[in-house]
Amino acid sequence: MSAHPTTGLLPPKATTSWLAWLKEGLFSSPLNILLTVIVGWILVMAIPAMLDWLIFDADFTSDTAQGCRQAQGACWAFIAEKHRLILFGVYPYDEQWRPLLASVILVGALVCSAVRYFWKPWLPVLWVVALSAVAFLMWGGVLGLTYVPNDRWGGLPVTLILSTFGIAFAFPFGVLLALGRRSHMPAIKSLCVIYIELIRGVPLISLLFMSSVMLPLFLPAGFGIDKLLRAQIAIILFAAAYIAETVRGGLQAIPKGQYEGADSLGLSYWKQTRLIILPQALKVVIPPLVGIFISLFKDTSLVVIIGIFDLTQAAKAAIADAAWRGFSVEAYVFIAVIYFIFCFAISRYSQSLEKHLDTGYRR
Amino acid sequence: MSEAIIRLENVNKWYGQFHVLRDLNLDVAKGERIVICGPSGSGKSTMIRCINRLEEHQQGRIVVDGTELTNDLRHIEAIRRDVGMVFQHFNLFPHLTVLENLTLGPIWVLKKSKAEAEATAMKYLERVRIPDQARKYPGQLSGGQQQRVAIARSLCMSPKIMLFDEPTSALDPEMVKEVLDVMVSLAEESGMTMLCVTHEMGFARKVADRVIFMDRGEIIEQNTPDAFFDNPRHERTQLFLQQILH
Numbered sequence: 260m261s262a263h264p265t266t267g268l269l270p271p272k273a274t275t276s277w278l279a280w281l282k283e284g285l286f287s288s289p290l291n292i293l294l295t296v297i298v299g300w301i302l303v304m305a306i307p308a309m310l311d312w313l314i315f316d317a318d319f320t321s322d323t324a325q326g327c328r329q330a331q332g333a334c335w336a337f338i339a340e341k342h343r344l345i346l347f348g349v350y351p352y353d354e355q356w357r358p359l360l361a362s363v364i365l366v367g368a369l370v371c372s373a374v375r376y377f378w379k380p381w382l383p384v385l386w387v388v389a390l391s392a393v394a395f396l397m398w399g400g401v402l403g404l405t406y407v408p409n410d411r412w413g414g415l416p417v418t419l420i421l422s423t424f425g426i427a428f429a430f431p432f433g434v435l436l437a438l439g440r441r442s443h444m445p446a447i448k449s450l451c452v453i454y455i456e457l458i459r460g461v462p463l464i465s466l467l468f469m470s471s472v473m474l475p476l477f478l479p480a481g482f483g484i485d486k487l488l489r490a491q492i493a494i495i496l497f498a499a500a501y502i503a504e505t506v507r508g509g510l511q512a513i514p515k516g517q518y519e520g521a522d523s524l525g526l527s528y529w530k531q532t533r534l535i536i537l538p539q540a541l542k543v544v545i546p547p548l549v550g551i552f553i554s555l556f557k558d559t560s561l562v563v564i565i566g567i568f569d570l571t572q573a574a575k576a577a578i579a580d581a582a583w584r585g586f587s588v589e590a591y592v593f594i595a596v597i598y599f600i601f602c603f604a605i606s607r608y609s610q611s612l613e614k615h616l617d618t619g620y621r622r
Numbered sequence: 623m624s625e626a627i628i629r630l631e632n633v634n635k636w637y638g639q640f641h642v643l644r645d646l647n648l649d650v651a652k653g654e655r656i657v658i659c660g661p662s663g664s665g666k667s668t669m670i671r672c673i674n675r676l677e678e679h680q681q682g683r684i685v686v687d688g689t690e691l692t693n694d695l696r697h698i699e700a701i702r703r704d705v706g707m708v709f710q711h712f713n714l715f716p717h718l719t720v721l722e723n724l725t726l727g728p729i730w731v732l733k734k735s736k737a738e739a740e741a742t743a744m745k746y747l748e749r750v751r752i753p754d755q756a757r758k759y760p761g762q763l764s765g766g767q768q769q770r771v772a773i774a775r776s777l778c779m780s781p782k783i784m785l786f787d788e789p790t791s792a793l794d795p796e797m798v799k800e801v802l803d804v805m806v807s808l809a810e811e812s813g814m815t816m817l818c819v820t821h822e823m824g825f826a827r828k829v830a831d832r833v834i835f836m837d838r839g840e841i842i843e844q845n846t847p848d849a850f851f852d853n854p855r856h857e858r859t860q861l862f863l864q865q866i867l868h
Contacts, residue, residue: 516709516711516712516713517713517715519676519707519709519713520709520713520714520715521715522674522675522676522702523674523676523702523705523706523707523709523713523776524702524726524727524731524775524779525699525700525702525703525727525731525779526726526727526730526731527699530730530731534726534730535715538717539715539716539717542717616717
C-alpha cells in the first residue's frame with residue numbers, strides 16, 4: 260500500500276481468472292462478440308467432422324484398399340502400407356535402413372548445430388564426419404554395402420539433403436552477395452546487383468528446368484553433372500539471391516557509428532565485417548532469414564518437375580499405385596505433417612535464438 | 623616545428639557545394655592538449671574526423687606522426703591504430719560485453735593474446751572506475767558509463783593521440799561530470815596528445831594548453847585558455863563566448 264502514498268490507489272488487478280480473460284479477450288465489444296460467435300460456430304461445425312474423419316471413422320488396420328474404402332473416414336492403413344515408399348522412394352527395399360540412418364544422422368547433426376554447447380571449433384569436424392557417413396550410407400559400394408546410384412534415392416533423405424546443402428551453401432553465398440551489393444567497387448557492385456535481380460526475376464521452377472534441360476546442352480559432351488547436383492545448384496543459386504536481399508536489409512539497419520567505431524580501432528574491412536557488422540546485421544534479420552529457410556525447405560518439393568524423387572514425388576508415386584487408388588488426401592496429409600514438423604522446429608528455434616542473442620540494446 | 627605530431631597544411635573539404643573546411647593550418651605538438659570549440663556547423667568535428675580519415679579531405683596535406691594520410695589503406699589503418707577516438711554517441715558494439723569491446727582491438731589489430739588484452743582492459747576499466755561492469759553489455763549501462771567504456775576502449779589500443787568528438791553532449795547533465803573527470807585525469811596523468819571538440823569551458827580552462835575557435839570552416843582564433851576566455855580578440859569569438867557562457 261505504501262507504494263502509492265499519494266493516491267492510495269491499488270495497482271490494477273492482474274486478470275488471472277479465466278472468466279475475466281474470456282470477457283476481456285472474447286466479449287469486450289459487440290464486434291468481438293459477433294466474431295466470437297461466428298468462429299465458435301465454425302469450430303463446432305468443423306472439429307467433430309474433422310475428428311471423425313481423422314480418428315473415429317478412420318481405418319488403421321485394413322490390409323486391402325477394398326477394406327479401407329468401407330470406412331467413412333481416413334484410410335491410415337494406406338499410410339501404413341506405403342510409408343516406406345513415401346519416406347524412402349524407390350531405394351532398394353531391403354536397404355532402406357540406410358536412408359533411415361542417414362536421415363537420423365543428418366537431423367542429429369542439424370540439432371547439434373542448433374545447440375549452443377556444440378558451438379565449438381570442432382563443430383565443422385562433426386559435420387564432415389556426419390556428411391561422410393550420410394554419403395557412405397546412401398551410396399554404399401564399399402564395406403559390403405551394395406552401391407545405390409543416386410537416381411534411386413528418394414523421399415525424406417533427398418528433401419533433407421537438398422535443403423541442408425541448400426541452406427549451408429546459399430547462406431554464405433548470399434551474405435557475400437549482400438556485402439558485394441554494398442561494395443564501393445563499381446564492378447563488384449554491379450555484378451552482384453545483376454545477379455540478384457536476374458535470379459529474383461525468375462521462378463525457381465524455371466531455374467530448375469534450365470539446370471536440368473538447358474545446362475547439359477552447354478556442357479561439352481561426356482561432361483555430365485549429376486541431375487541431383489544440378490537441382491541442388493539451382494536451389495542454392497536461387498536461395499542465395501533472396502538471402503542476399505534480406506541480409507542487405509540487416510546491413511542497412513546498422514548505424515554509421517558502428518562502422519566508425521570499428522574504423523577508429525583500425526580494424527580492416529573483413530575484420531570489421533566479421534566481428535562487428537555481420538553479427539549485428541544477421542541478428543536483425545533472423546525472422547525473415549528463417550522465413551527464407553522454411554520456404555527453401557518446402558520449395559525443394561519443386562524438384563518433382565525434373566523428376567527427382569523427393570518426399571512430395573514419393574507421395575505421388577504412392578498414390579499412383581493402382582491397387583491403392585483414391586487415398587491421395589491421406590498421403591498429402593502425411594507429408595504435410597512431416598514438412599510441418601521440420602518447419603515448426605526451425606521456427607521455434609529461431610525464436611529462442613532471437614531471445615538468446617538479445618543483449619538489451621535498443622537503438 | 624619538427625615536434626608536430628599532427629600537421630594540417632591548407633586542408634580543404636567540401637560536402638557537395640558546401641565548403642566545410644577552408645584552408646586549415648594546424649600544428650599539434652606531442653603531448654599538447656587542445657580544445658576546439660565553435661558554433662554548430664563550423665567544421666570542428668569534421669576537422670578532427672579528418673585526422674583519422676573518418677572523413678576525407680580533398681585538398682592539402684594531413685600528416686599524423688610522420689605518415690601522410692592518402693588513399694593508401696595501409697597508411698590509414700596504421701594511423702588509426704595510433705589515434706584513438708571517442709564519439710558523441712559512444713559507438714560501443716552492442717552485441718559484445720564491455721570486456722569484449724575493450725579487447726577486440728588489441729586482439730585483432732595489435733595481435734595480443736586474450737589474457738594480455740583482458741589484463742590491459744581491466745587496468746583501463748579500473749582507471750575509468752567501472753571494473754565491476756566488465757561482464758555486462760553496453761545496453762545495460764548508463765550513458766556516462768558507456769562513454770567511460772568508450773574512452774577505455776580507445777586507451778586499450780595504447781594510442782599516441784586521442785580525439786574526442788563532443789564526448790559529453792549526448793549525456794544527461796548529471797553524467798557529464800563523471801566523464802569529464804576521467805578525461806581530466808587522463809590529461810593530467812598520461813601526457814597524451816589530446817584533441818577535444820567540446821563546449822565544456824571549465825574542462826578547457828583546466829586542462830587545455832590551447833583553445834581553438836572555429837567558425838564557418840576556418841580557425842578564427844587560438845590562444846591559451848586564460849587569454850582565450852578573458853580576452854577574446856575576434857568579434858565572432860566574443861559573440862560565441864557570450865552565448866555559451868550566458
